[in-house]
Amino acid sequence: MKSKWFVTLFGAVPFAAAVIFLQSCGGEGGPINGGNGGLPSVTKEFEALLTSNQRNASYVGPQACAGCHGDTGDHWEQTMHAEKKVTCERCHGPGSVHVSGPSKDNILTYPKVTNSVVCAQCHGPIHSQWTFSQHSKFISDPVEEAVLDPARYGKSSRCVACHSGLFRTQVVDGGVDIPNMDDEAIRTIAEHTLSDVPQVANCATCHNPHSNTGNLTDDGKEVQLRHKIFNDDISKVGPGATAASFTTFDHICAQCHNGRGTNPADNRLEAGTARPSMHDSNQYNMLMGFGGVEGSGPVIRNTAHANAPGQCSKCHLPDSRHTFTVSYDKSCAPCHTAADAAARIQSTKGEVIDELLALRYLMENWAAITFGDRDLWDYTSLITAEGKTPPDQTLVPIEVKRARHNYYFVIRSGDYGAHNAPYAKHLITIGSQNMQRASSGAAQGSSRQSLSFDQKLAILEADRARARDADKLAWDE
Ligand code: HEC
Ligand code: HEC
Ligand code: HEC
Ligand code: HEC
Ligand code: HEC
Ligand code: HEC
Ligand code: HEC
Ligand code: HEC
Secondary structure (H helix, E strand, O other): OHHHHHOOOOOOOOOOOOOOOOOOOOOOOOOOOOOOOOOOOOOHHHHOOOOHHHHOOOOOOHHHHHOOOHHHHHHHHOOHHHHOOOOHHHHHOOOHHHHHOOOHHHOOOOOHHHOOHHHHOOOHHHHHHHHOOHHHOOOHHHHHHHHHOHHHHHHHOOHHHHHOHHHHHHHHOOOOOHHHOOHHHHHHHHHHHHHOOOOOOOHHHHEOOOOOOOOOOOOOOOOOEOOOOOOOOHHHOOOOOOHHHHHOOOOOOOOOOOOOOOOOOHHHHHHOOOOOOOOOOOHHHHHHOOOOOOOOOOOOOOOHHHHOOOOHHHHHOHHHOOOOOOOHHHHOOOOOOHHHHHHHHHHHHHHHHHHHHHHHHHHHHHHHHHHOOOOOOOOHHHHHHOOOOOOOHHHOOHHHHHHHHHHHHHHHHOOOOOOOHHHHHHHHHHHHHHHHHHOOOOOOOOOOOOOOHHHHHHHHHHHHHHHHHHHHHHHHO
């Protein structure tokens, strides 16, 4: 697999060495344990997390903790943090009171210790990058739903497993079996998320604070990642995968960015006619090339992108930059120059968008001829949302159901061919072929060539938003 990495387009250029950013001054004052060894001081934001029982405590050093928390101490000993004297108390706060009367109320612990403020004391620049990313933001709806109906939004839909960094850390990575949790436990974690750590994915979600994990970066560095950065075993997230396997998939990004078991088999398409079966999170499926209706001929599943050793992190964390945005000069090297990458993105997106619109036009024409209304090709709840009455779905041939699955599959991934251009194009081609069959070869091409790029994109993004709304309606019912 990895040998493809060396098939580069412009010759191998060494990667820029990853740079560690540390804040030179972590804020004012704060108690220091026998000299802070050049580490930044404790911050006010961190102190604000401490309980009143702990405010007057003093620092006792890691040996004092090891006596009772031996395992954690042993693991921590192996880490870069131990080497740099980042002791237990730098994250858990001063421990003298706790040591003389251990309780969860006199030491900083779950849930508040998972707040990124703890790490920001020293990793200021990385923390600021992260605050620019969607991961530091919060989509409250799925978590609020889990407070109201934990059995549904916690256990069966597992919304909180991907939309609450805290839930993922404590429950999913804590190895707790979700279906066996009682509703009250789910509700409590969802409430803690809303009140204490309203973050989709924070430092402690991705990094194990105590242990080296062996999940190395693409250049072989141990950065205590909870999951692998490279995993090409798609069976755990493939069509029909159980909620348990796609929620716990061992991949630092695809544990959340997967298609949630989306299934393109004909019988599933016949059964699921209300809304698209993939979530907006199907980027891993797209990168690896699985989850669309592929037809019976040869399938181009991968580009070299899926085989880059860092997979998502290669492009989305160049030089460990935690905004999770790509940069053409750093992410795409050594395979493309920045100019080549930019040009390829522009032409690929243009082509994919045109082809998607052409496919949409085929579906519209089919609906106009069959039902006298161009909008009736769509999933039923999306039609209902437009104030129209959807046709009986037994009157919609399987070819149309395949085409609309592929249409939404490409749109919802949101990258318009950047991740896996050959697969995206293949799915659109299969969709178009199916529409030709449904229309007995009478299908017409697109009439939208005169629109600007932005106008075309707006049509597709509107469909993506409609699909999201259909998801929302489904859980509001
Ligand atoms: C004398 C034994 C002892 C020592 C020493 C000790 N702890 Fe504890 N610690 C405990 C016990 C017992 C609990 C569980 C308290 C409870 O469940 O109410 C605990 C709980 C904790 C928790 C919360 C765990 C959870 O499940 O939420 C943290 C964090 C913690 N200790 C950190 C430390 C740190 C850091 C030190 C060193 C400064 C330390 N402990 C020293 C016995 C000790
Ligand atoms: C870099 C920050 C950091 C350091 C250093 C650190 N912890 Fe933690 N600790 C955390 C975070 C964040 C959590 C909650 C997330 C989790 O459970 O993985 C946690 C959870 C815990 C817990 C409760 C959950 C569990 O795993 O049992 C205990 C007990 C604990 N730490 C003890 C310690 C001790 C003892 C040390 C020193 C040997 C230490 N920690 C060093 C950040 C840190
Ligand atoms: C008191 C300061 C301090 C705090 C608090 C702190 N770190 Fe660090 N961290 C460091 C230092 C120092 C290094 C070593 C950097 C170097 O010199 O290469 C480091 C290294 C790391 C590394 C790279 C490990 C390696 O082997 O290169 C990771 C990942 C990391 N920290 C994550 C975290 C997370 C997550 C938290 C919060 C749970 C946290 N840190 C809290 C100071 C801190
Ligand atoms: C397998 C992980 C996973 C599960 C389970 C999951 N989501 Fe998501 N969801 C994501 C990811 C990842 C995104 C972001 C995709 C993107 O931005 O391209 C997302 C996006 C969303 C959005 C759109 C956010 C926006 O920016 O407008 C909503 C709303 C949403 N999810 C609601 C839910 C609800 C409700 C549930 C439960 C019924 C749920 N999700 C279950 C991973 C998941
Ligand atoms: C969504 C997952 C994710 C989140 C959230 C996250 N990280 Fe990371 N982090 C990674 C990955 C992946 C890498 C390895 C990137 C690479 O390949 O260089 C990394 C690398 C690092 C490194 C090593 C940097 C180096 O130059 O070697 C540090 C330190 C670090 N993260 C700290 C943090 C801190 C602090 C936060 C919170 C503000 C955080 N991370 C949040 C995934 C994450
Ligand atoms: C705990 C679940 C989780 C993990 C782990 C995770 N993400 Fe996300 N990610 C999300 C959710 C949910 C959103 C959408 C947040 C929103 O819209 O507010 C998101 C948003 C994003 C976005 C922004 C999308 C946009 O619409 O602008 C990017 C890019 C991204 N993630 C990449 C990554 C990468 C790369 C990794 C691995 C290093 C990763 N994510 C790990 C859940 C996760
Ligand atoms: C070859 C580089 C590359 C790899 C590998 C890659 N991405 Fe991307 N990704 C991109 C580019 C480029 C875009 C931006 C497309 C654009 O210009 O809008 C993007 C866009 C995204 C978006 C935003 C989509 C939106 O809603 O706008 C998310 C989320 C995302 N990627 C997540 C991931 C995840 C998760 C992985 C791993 C499974 C991954 N990416 C792997 C290059 C990559
Ligand atoms: C591991 C090497 C590697 C990395 C890193 C990489 N690419 Fe690629 N990319 C390739 C290869 C190989 C192809 C296929 C080239 C071909 O078929 O001509 C490709 C194809 C593409 C395509 C499809 C265009 C076409 O001509 O079919 C786009 C778009 C693209 N890359 C953009 C990017 C962007 C943007 C980045 C960085 C964010 C990136 N790539 C990172 C190796 C890479």
